[in-house]
Amino acid sequence: MFPYLPEIFGFKIPSYGLMTALGYGAAIFYCFKNRKYLGVSKELLGDIIFYLILGALLGGKLFFILFNWDTFY
Numbered sequence: 726m727f728p729y730l731p732e733i734f735g736f737k738i739p740s741y742g743l744m745t746a747l748g749y750g751a752a753i754f755y756c757f758k759n760r761k762y763l764g765v766s767k768e769l770l771g772d773i774i775f776y777l778i779l780g781a782l783l784g785g786k787l788f789f790i791l792f793n794w795d796t797f798y
Contacts, residue, residue: 749778 753774756763760770760785790797 727740730740730743732738756770757767760767763770765773767769
């Protein structure tokens with residue numbers, strides 16, 4: 726995979742970040758589309774998604790620091 730996509734308006738877009746954002750967006754779209762089957766309200770589902778994404782980002786950063794402690798120490 727290329728590390729950066731072609732420049733758009735002078736900005737370099739990292740391909741990993743774009744694909745991660747597209748993955749989050751697809752998952753959120755799927756959850757909201759099927760929320761009737763899940764049996765939750767729109768507000769509750771929004772809160773759940775917010776805390777899941779926050780936990781995923783913070784947990785990923787925490788594990789990165791723990792496994793690369795010699796770089797951060």
